[in-house]
Amino acid sequence: MAGALVLGLLLGAALVFVLTRPNPPGDDSAEAGFVRDMSTHHAQAVEMALVAHAATANDEIESLSSDIAITQQGQIGIMLAWLRDWQLGSTSSQPPMAWMPNSAGSVQNGLMPGMASQQQLTELRKATGTAQDIMFLNLMRQHHLGGVHMAQEILNLSDDEDVTWLAQTMVASQQNEISAIQALLKSLGQNG
Numbered sequence: 416m417a418g419a420l421v422l423g424l425l426l427g428a429a430l431v432f433v434l435t436r437p438n439p440p441g442d443d444s445a446e447a448g449f450v451r452d453m454s455t456h457h458a459q460a461v462e463m464a465l466v467a468h469a470a471t472a473n474d475e476i477e478s479l480s481s482d483i484a485i486t487q488q489g490q491i492g493i494m495l496a497w498l499r500d501w502q503l504g505s506t507s508s509q510p511p512m513a514w515m516p517n518s519a520g521s522v523q524n525g526l527m528p529g530m531a532s533q534q535q536l537t538e539l540r541k542a543t544g545t546a547q548d549i550m551f552l553n554l555m556r557q558h559h560l561g562g563v564h565m566a567q568e569i570l571n572l573s574d575d576e577d578v579t580w581l582a583q584t585m586v587a588s589q590q591n592e593i594s595a596i597q598a599l600l601k602s603l604g605q606n607g
Contacts, residue, residue: 439501446578447503449516449569450494453585455507456527456565457494460558463531466539467551475599476548479592483555486588490562493581515568529561530587549603582587 440446468480476580496507512518512528521528531539531554542550566582566589573579600606 419536438566440441440503440575441576442503442507442508445483445514445569445572446575447498447501447513448509449565449573449578449582451505451507452511452514453562453565454491454494455511456530456558457491459530459536460484460487460555460562461491461555463539463551463558467547467555468489470543471548471551472544473548473599475550475595475602479595479599480551480552483592490581490585512565515565515572521564523548525552527561531558545603549600549605552596552603552605556593556600559593559596563589563593575602 464484464487466479468477468484471477473482495505507513509523511525512521515521524532526532535554539547539550539554555598563586569580569582570586592606
């Protein structure tokens with residue numbers, strides 16, 4: 416219920432922002448690049464969260480994974496709405512992270528910061544029990560660290576109020592979730 420309320424509020428806020436935007440960012444802007452890349456980044460977080468949510472027996476991980484999936488799917492909706500409003504496609508001919516200065520080292524094996532490889536995703540789907548819980552938490556911590564890095568970078572590059580509002584929201588929520596992940600890992604006997 417709380418997740419649906421948050422999603423409704425986010426979508427309502429996005430509608431207000433979309434209807435009042437004066438000059439939209441261009442196709443090669445940092446804002447468009449960030450929104451496209453973060454939508455892809457979030458989609459993987461949603462995927463991992465749904466895998467964990469479906470399999471875990473741990474109530475705290477079930478709650479965390481649900482929150483991640485709902486929040487990040489809602490943010491994807493906001494970002495895709497912005498791209499439509501800006502009359503831009505959801506993809507670009509630019510490589511991932513091209514919007515970020517000096518980003519060459521940020522992309523590893525074609526993956527944006529913190530993203531899991533296909534092999535890691537396959538291993539997550541195959542894992543069971545506490546082993547899967549620990550793997551999910553470790554992958555999501557790395558994923559969030561990468562997402563926070565990207566969001567902090569757009570805060571340095573953009574003065575678009577809508578984009579910076581969403582990036583600040585991402586930084587705050589993902590840093591809180593990283594703290595929760597650390598505590599959960601510790602409770603599972605990991606060093607966090």
